[in-house]
Amino acid sequence: MRCKNCGSENDDNLYICQNCGSPLYDEDEPSSDDGDKTRVFKVQGKDENLPSPPNDEDDKKKKQTTIIIAVLCVILVAVIAGTVIAIVSSKNKEEETSSLTQVSTTQTTSQTTTQPTTTEKPTETTTETTTQTTTKELKLSVSLSCNDGGEVEGDGDYSLGENVTVVARPDDGYDFDGWYNGSTKVSSKENYTFTITKNTSLKAVFVIVNEEDSDVEVIGDDED
Helix, strand or coil: CECCCCCCECCCCCCECCCCCCECCCCCCCCCCCCCCCCCCCCCCCCCCCCCCCCHHHHHHHHHHHHHHHHHHHHHHHHHHHHHHHHHHHHHHHHHHHHHHHHHHHHHHHHHHCCCHHHHHHHHHHHHHHHHHHHHHCEEEEEEEECCCEEEECCEEEECCCEEEEEEEECCCEEEEEEEECCEEEECCCEEEEECCCCEEEEEEEEECCHHHHHHHHHHHHHC
16 A cells, blocks of 8 residues: 555555555545454554664665764774874883983993092182182272261271271361261271271261350450
């Protein structure tokens, strides 16, 4: 029996198309052999239990899918194999490089060990000479300052251990009080000599002469 819906051929004893599930007979049309055939009523949708006829297009699609999957598997295996080979070759190169480095280091060490020990003495002499030269060239600075009432001299750069003399000169009407390092008075002499051992800052302090003494002297001169 040919299906009116899809045109597929079906057995004569079937009432529903095996391909699309459509009824092969009208509901009002009686069957010619009611005693021999089983009447099948129309159902909604396609019966999932009925076998579907073979479809060439589905077979082709399945074959293409199988071929594509096989090709992808082959490509994946090739990629994995290439990666493994690259890793192994890289490790081999690293091991060869490491062994060559060790050999060269061993050769260098042996060459250094076989050198005569007499070359160490000139090296020590050169080190001592350099140290002495550096010590002589070390310079320390002396910074001087003062308040109003005089002037100072003697600041500059000096060698370590050198004797330094600083001079304070008070102006007219002022006396020299002393040399101060911070708040500490280190000397009351106008000419102060010391041995420099570090950078030093000194301040000269001048004080004004007592005005009362000046007035007395002036009065005595007038009486004469």
